[in-house]
Amino acid sequence: MKAFRHSYIVKNNELIIKLPTNFNATQVDVIVLPTEEKDWYDELTFEQKQAIEKGRADLKAGRVTSHEDVKKQIRQLIENKKSA
Helix, strand or coil, X not given: CCCCCCEEEEECCEEEEECCCCCCHHHCCCCCCXXXXXXXXXXXXXXXXXXXXXXXXXXXXXXXXXXXXHHHXXXXXXXXXXXX
């Protein structure tokens, strides 16, 4: 059996699956319907959530370094290593 791409829409709590026109229902062993989507944040560990919240607090408090400043610091470290 060949795999095929399909699309689906939910309209008025009704699932509508659009199948290819040459689709033969007798060829199907299993149709996997989408389940309720989970938020990826809910799958994180407690420690990961703590790290995210710490980052958000740092951002709010202004404890940040711009990407440009980090690139300058890295360049300077490389130059220092070359001249050492």
